[in-house]
Amino acid sequence: MSVLETRDVSIRFGGVQANRDVSIAIGQGEIVGVIGPNGAGKTTLFNMITGFYKPDTGRIIYRGRDITRLPVHARAALGLGRTFQNVGLVKGTTVRENLVTAQYLQADYRTISGMFGSRGSVASERRLRQKADALAEVLGLTELLDTQVAGLPYGTLKRVEIATVLATDPDVLLLDEPSSGMGPEEAHQLGDSLLELRNMFKLSIAMIEHHVPLVVRVCDYLYCLDFGQLLTHGRPNEVRNHPQVVAAYLGEDPDPLAVALEAQLNALVETE
């Protein structure tokens, strides 16, 4: 049974049908990739799953429960964690502060009792800091704990963001282009990290990703969106070679340049 699924969700913004009858499913412990050209509606789909948009039609089911009408923070409490295309962090603070802030739901005291330093709140705050340290160690951020987030390079920020979303204690992780801003080597290491994190935290992961070698290596299943509709889905190698996918990525009539590009892409995958 799938942990998270969308059933025929559609949404329209004015004249643009951003998603039409999109159904995807993420199984327990799976890593699912969502690919497609720019403007295909991938982030829109994620935004509906997280709760920023309400679909016009269709439902979102999380562990057998209809969550289509739940607000974002309630979905977070159920275990949906999410990263953003352009890094969702509290910029004015340190890495440590971000990791502590993200554990909002695990801080099991009332703000008012925390203000007067009740024993429970002190103990709770200590647990939050310990967990922040532990997560930073897992993602290799220990030296950066007291660094301002604003000054960090983009690739590192992406890693901090993953640590932060892990701090929310998620069950399902939705990653929006986790490898953007990373070089090939960094992206490869990100793939290793994701595979390890999935086992370590018992996660199911859905990720929007453009970096083909990464997708093919880590994903168990792929969905390809184009113009708001599901173009095809299946095992990574099937989807990658699907003629419609190639056309969607490289244009209708593959000219010599496109063919050369694709050959290069394939060669890259093979070397991985």
Add this chain to the structure above:
Amino acid sequence: MSVVAPDRAVAPVAPAASQPFRPSLAGWLARGLAWAALACLVLILPLGRPGTDLRLYAIAACYAIVALSLNVLLGYVGQISLGHAAFVGIGAFTSAYLVTVQGQSFWVGVLAATAIGAGQALVLGGVSLRIRGLYFALITLSYGLVAEQNIFQIQEFTGGGAGQSAPKPAWFESEWRYYYLCLAFLALVLFVDWRMMRTKGGRALLALRENPRVASTFGINVRLATLFAFGVSGAFAGMAGALIAHGDESVSADVWNFRLSLFFVTMTVVGGLRSRVGLVIGGSFFALLPYLIEKIPGFEDLLARVPGPVDLTPEYATLIIGPLLLLINLIRFPGGIGQQTRPLQRWMTGHRFDPHDRGLKEVQITDVRA
């Protein structure tokens, strides 16, 4: 786990982290002296001043509370309030009305002003939960005008043109005792603010100011957290209003206008958002500004000689100096006074003196577009 070494890392990793800085004995003595001088300036020196001056100092402490109140909205949640004069004014009239007309004690008055301040802020917050930024500013602006034109025109409540009298509480009748009372309230507000920002509620506010979407994915209920901030800000404002009313011993309707709201915003921003020290300095400095200007010899003559359709009095000077400081602030020092005093502040709390320490980077508008 394989991990990318942070090779392009980031200069400001403090090397001192491994070896925490400890001031020498002389260093501690110097710091002690600085603290003593500060205590002397705030607690002892004012006692030598005449009563009229002490009354001003008490009001200055109240303005510092107003700055802290506005900071909760402006600095923590990132919502600008252009109706804060109404927030404070409602507190002032509530307490004055309860004490003078209903015959309640001063303490009941202050408590009620705090509660009603929080209540009206919650109502306003509830109305405007869906909007942010400029549109929200417009809502608060119109709220201020509504209060000015309607609530503050109720004869029974505000005492009409003569104003409502607001006697000082028993035992605090003398100006210096009342001054200490205001300082105590300021200390209370500072404590609450300091503690709040060290709990999950405070962190939630900072996160949602940065980006409400990111905050909600942390499981933070954005509406509830915003309302909480409104409540706190309104409570501080109401309390400050009551203290101002009783400090002046009377309160009239015509002062709680839009100009005062702008004045509050100016002193808060110039003081420095999210810097408690800066806010206290900013608030009290602006409260004392007209009075300080009078002390500058020859300044009044200078003002009188400025050509123009109106004769400039010292009252106008604040209208010029305030925006001027705000401009300097926006162009050169976005962190306000608090950013400038930070090295001293760090030094006094037992850290190394670092003249370049400007604290947290001023936060840019984030580029998260979800």
